[in-house]
Structure formats: structure tokens, C-alpha cells
Amino acid sequence: MKGRDRALLAWAAVILPVVASLPARAEDEACRRGISVTGRAHAIQAPDFAEVTIGVEARAGNAAAALDVTSKGVAGIVALGRDLGIPAGDVGTAAVVLEPATRTVTRPNGTSQDEPDGYRASNRVTVRLADMGRLGDLLRRALEAGANRIDSIGFGLTDPDRVEAALQVEAARNARTQAASLAEAVGAHLGGLCSLSTSRTAVPMAMQASRAAAAPKRVPIEAGTIGSSAEVTATFAIER
Template sequence: MNRTTTALILGAALTAAAAAPAIAQSQPNGGAPLTIQAVTERPSLNLSAYGEVKAAPDMASISFGVVTEAPTAAEAMRQNAARMTEVMAALRRAGIPERSVQTSGLNLSAQYDYVQNEPPRLRGYQANNRVTVIIEDLAKVGTTADAVVAAGVNQIDGISFGLKDPSAAENQARQLAVRALQGKAALYAQALGVELGGIRSLSEGGGYTPRPPVMYARAEMAMAGADSTPVAAGELTVRIDITGVYDLR
């Protein structure tokens, strides 16, 4: 048998193996049969969609701080501790439970004056104590901010609004996302003139994200005698993104 004949026979054997759905071959030494499976990629649709719902927030988070400066580190910390003690008492009087108050930062740093062509001159020390407060009654947001400022807070970093339990809004967004995905898949199948098969895979992204804090200028604040600070909660957007792969027939 010449080389050309051998190549033709081998090519025909491989073609037959690829066309067959499965071929079992015996392994040497009594091993398990080896199965050669022909793989045929079926046409499919890979689509994305999203569902989005609006929800009214039912909680808020305020971050603020007490900043003090003094000639010595010990004096800066002492003044800061005294003012922060007054702030904590004001929070209790405002009805904020201890579990909703968390220290988010405590810093002590040296402060220098810089003059051109002269070495830095130590001016003193700055103590910075920052607290984050969760407020579950939105009616108390403005009055709480006023209370802590009156008690000694001189920096407010921002306020953010959120949901105590976002699962209901997320589930509603999921349903909307699936409906949008199904509608899009049916539209593509109709436009292509083919029949839409079952869904092969489905993946999810997105979800509930609290609204970023609304930032306030870090400056000395004097609220005594002023009306309660107005605060508007607005609405939150809860979005679910999904991707699905459908078979086409």
C-alpha cells in the first residue's frame, strides 16, 4: 500500500468518526472503553438586559468630626475628648442608640508653619475624631445634625441615604430584568426567522448600592438659633443587570 492510499484511508476514518454521535473503542490491557464524542455547536443568542426600580430610602448615615488644635499633643487630645463627650451626649438626647454610633477615625498630627527659605516651624498639634451615625428615622436627620454641631462638631463630611432591607426592591428589579431579557430574545428570534429555544445560562450583576454621601464643606459651623437644617431624602435607584444565553432552533 503506497503513501497516498494510506492517507486517503486515514482521512476517511477520521471523517466517519466526526460524523458519528459517539464511537466506543476498547482500550489495551482491559481498560475502560474510550468514547469519541462529536461536538456540534448549536446557534445561540447572547443578550443582556436590566431591571430598575425606584425606592424611597428609610435610613440615613451622617459622618462628622471634631477637630481641635493646641500647642501640645496632650492638650489637643484633651480638648477633643471633652468636645466629643458633649457630642455623644447630644446624640443620646436626640434618641440615637449607641449601636448606631461608630468611631470611623482618630488622628493626631503635628502642624507646621512654612516660610520660604526657612525650616518648618512647629505650630502645634491637631486632633481629629470622626464618627459615623446611622439614623433610622429620617425625620431626625436635620435635627441630629443641628444637635451635634451645637455640641462641638465642626466638620460634617456628608450624608447618605439607604435601605434597611433592599431585598424586595432587588427582587422586583430581577423580575423586570428577566422580562426585558425574554422580550429581547423573542424579538431577535422573530427577526432572524428562527425558533427560540430554552435558556442555556443566566448571570447577574449590579444590585443595591447606597447613594454616595452628599458632601458638605469642612468649615466651622454655627447653628445656634437657626431653623432645623432641611434634608431631602429623594429616591434611590435599585438596578439588576443580567446576561443570558438562549439556544436557537
């Protein structure tokens, strides 16, 4: 290769990277004077499953007797789940507690003191129910089967990721609409996307209950709704 040709190639090696970087620099400049907006989307829908924690609590003179009473009651609840066609995987132990019980005794001199008074046991199971219409029957029949506690009732969505994905798309469209309106208002043209970040919040509505006594009729339960929302923060380039 001649010296002149080698010199031309050397200059080309210097010039080409500079030329190639010009579009990137122009794009960076467009993003620096870009528009940042937050798009939002919200949806309210009925839950499609319920989750209830049901338990049995008992006191007895010795630990084994107290635990036997709760175990018998929980066995009835588990059997009820089978009768209602609830999958075995949707019925699980939530907690088993066994502890000494005490009672307060007042002395003739007016002082009081805690003394041993047998044992207290509790056994709780969590039942997930897809057939929401049977929730009231489940609670009533659980009490008939031996339960004497309903500790919590919650509601949720089986596929929250699908709801989240749809809301994020809607929020992204909302962000672009906002950015386009702002660009038009200042006499500019909206360019490409420079950055994008997302966030999501889902708030289920739940009910709480403490001790429950036997109920002669179906327990009335209203599931309410679940509110889900998504936010998308986006920056778009501005083209003059």
C-alpha cells in the same frame, strides 16, 4: 447465559449510550444557533437611612489639651445620639488623629520657615440615622454639642439585596421577552434557556460638606434618590 444472549446484551450496551446522548446533542445544537440577549431593569427610590460623619477639631499648646477638647466634644455628640434614641451600635468612632501643628514664620531677610505650634487633634464619629426626618435636627444639635466639622453625609438602602433580587427577576423577564420577539421576527420558535449570568450596579446619591459653623436653625437636607439597576445576559435555544 447462552452465547447469543450475551452478544445481544453487548450490542445493547453499545447502542443505549448512543441513543441516550441524542437528546443532549440536539439540545447542544439548538443552543449553538441560539439567541443571546441582555435584559435590563432599573428602579429609583428614596433612601431609608442616612449616615453622617461629624467631628471635632482643635488646636492647643500641648497634645493632651488638644485631645481633651475633641474628646469632650465627641462625648457631647454621643450623648446627643442617646437623647435622639439612636441605637448605640449606630454611633461609632470614624477616626482619631493627633499630630504636631506648625506655623510659618517669615524672617527679616524675607525667607520663611515652619516652626512648631502646639498640636492639632481631631475626633470623628459616624452616626447612622433611620429616622430621616430628624437628620437636620441631628446636625444642628451636634454643632451645639461641640462639633465643628461635618465631613460627609451619605444615604442608602437598609436591604439592598432585596432590591437587587427583584430587579434581577425583572431583568430576566425582559431578556426572555426580547428573545421571544427576535425569534418570532425570524420565523423561529424560542426554546429553553441555555445560559444565564447576572450583574448589578447601585448608585447612591450623597452630599459632602467640609467645615461647619454653628447653625441657629434646623439644617435643610434633601436626601435625593438612589438608582439601582440590574442586567441579565441570557442565551435561549432556537427550535425550527
